[in-house]
Amino acid sequence: MSTSAKIRLACYLAIPAVLYAIPPERVMHGHTVCLFRNLFGTECWGCGMTRALFSLLHLDFTAAWNCNRLVVIVAPLLLYLYVKEVAKTIGELR
Secondary structure: OOHHHHHHHHHHHHHHHHHHOOHHHHHHHHOOOOOOHHOOOOOOOOOOOHHHHHHHHHHOOHHHHHHOOOHHHHHHHHHHHHHHHHHHHHHOOO
């Protein structure tokens, strides 16, 4: 059993708990880090995606939809990649 695989698995499993522990006010209100919006003053297709994913994590579907409607595509893809990586790491431990 690989020690690095155990550490990776522990980190992968801790990520959702750590993100959930962040107060929603910290993410929902604040200055944008979008380079496109800061340079050109208009929103790109990805603007609001972090807030949308964070809202989805907190089961606020309406806020997620209002932040960025592409969350219905991005969230399942990210979930798939997350589960795939966790499964791969578990497979390494066997």
